[in-house]
Amino acid sequence: MSRIGKKPVEIPSGVEITIDGQTVTAKGPLGTESVTVRPEIAVKVEDNHIILSKVGTTRETDALYGLSRTLVANAVHGVKEGFEKKLEIQGVGYRANMEGKNLNLALGYSHPVIVEPPAGITITVEANTKISVKGSNKQTVGDIAAFIRSKRPPEVYKGKGIRYEGEHIRRKAGKAGKK
DSSP: OOHHHHSOEEOOTTOEEEEETTEEEEEETTEEEEEEOOTTEEEEEETTEEEEEESSOSHHHHHHHHHHHHHHHHHHHHHHTOEEEEEEEESTTOEEEEETTEEEEEOSSSSOEEEOOOTTEEEEEETTTEEEEEESOHHHHHHHHHHHHHTSOOOTTTOOEEEETTOOOOOOOOOOOOO
16 A cells, blocks of 8 residues: 555645646646546545545555656646756866757767757756756656766766766776786
8 A cells, every 4th residue: 555645745836736537737837747647546636735546456556556646746846846957077078068058068979969958958057067957847857867977977997977966986996907
């Protein structure tokens, strides 16, 4: 039984919730997000809270219960405050800068790597080595951050590459060399 699914989702001030069948739409200052909930889960709004309940009692329904609640909570949080992922670039000559809306990365290749953000996502660069990805959809923000990181993931010998802020890279010793 999901304990997360039982917890009601509080609707903050400035966020409008509309329920149309199985689709929950949250509209707030940072945009609009909609989540389609499976038919095994019932959704209703009571006293400034979104309450989800199970229709059946199968294992699959139990699993979907907590997932659905988390997806709805993420949509509400995203339109109110938004989500952000920060990346760091390490390595000699590796840098990032913005060209209009596009992110231009110099990562040691013979060509620059251009990343074009999708609608609803903003990318900013601070100090040539810090990248910030912001948006109202948690999954899209994570996907874009992972896409940027995949262009030059951190390597294990020197730690060069793009990493998430605070990510720890386990380093290898390398060759022992002559003695």
